[in-house]
Amino acid sequence: MQQLLLDVFTPPRPTLTNFLVGQNGQLVHELQQLIKLESLSPFMYVYGPAGCGKSHLLRGVAAEMGVNVVAGGNRFVFKPSEQALVIDNIDQLTPYSQVQLFNAFNSSLAENKPGKIILASEFPPAELKLRDDLRTRIEAGLCLRVQPLSDHEKHEALQSMAKSRGLQLSEEVIEYALRYFQRDMGSLMAVMDGLDRFSLEQQKPVSVNLLRHWMKRRESLVIREYETRTV
Structure with missing residues (x-):
């Protein structure tokens, strides 16, 4: 009840505009740069405790790029035609979905498809219980903590x-x-x-x-x- x-x-519907920035000015700036293809890295991982605004940011970014947010607990199959990939709660990815995400990183590096990969979970990169090669790919991108x-x-x-x-x-x-x-x-x-x-x-x-x-x-x-x- x-x-x-x-x-x-x-x-209200999450956007980057109605996100309350607080101490996250640099994080929001980097996301905006990534959307405009002006970021130093096409890969970004954001993390922080529950309720800090990670899902808000991902939904706002996904809306601007015209894609959906993939839930980490759902079965994920990578399609090379995707221009951007946004996944929340990646700590919940199944072994199969982890392989699919690893393939997406390799495709992005080789052919720029997808051109952007944005991921989120509660845990710092080093604490993610994922395949070692996938975690290495994530750590090679831009990793930023969302400050509550x-x-x-x-x-x-x-x-x-x-x-x-x-x-x-x-x-x-x-x-x-x-x-x-x-x-x-x-x-x-x-x-x-x-x-x-x-x-x-x-x-x-x-x-x-x-x-x-x-x-x-x-x-x-x-x-x-x-x-x-x-x-």
């Missing part, structure tokens, strides 16, 4: 979003959101977006009491949806 409630808060936003940066980002909408957010509301909701920025921004609409509907200023009222309404809607599914 809790997961269903959290699923109500759908983050600090609580202070999250405060600033939420306040900046609120100001852009003419919304007054107290520190109490932000602290409540950080304490009781998923702490990744996509979910937090989705919560603030929904709260903004609810404030306009109720014609009341945003407060912790209004946030609680809105949460009770959302919870009742989710419970009804859940009961409908299980009938």
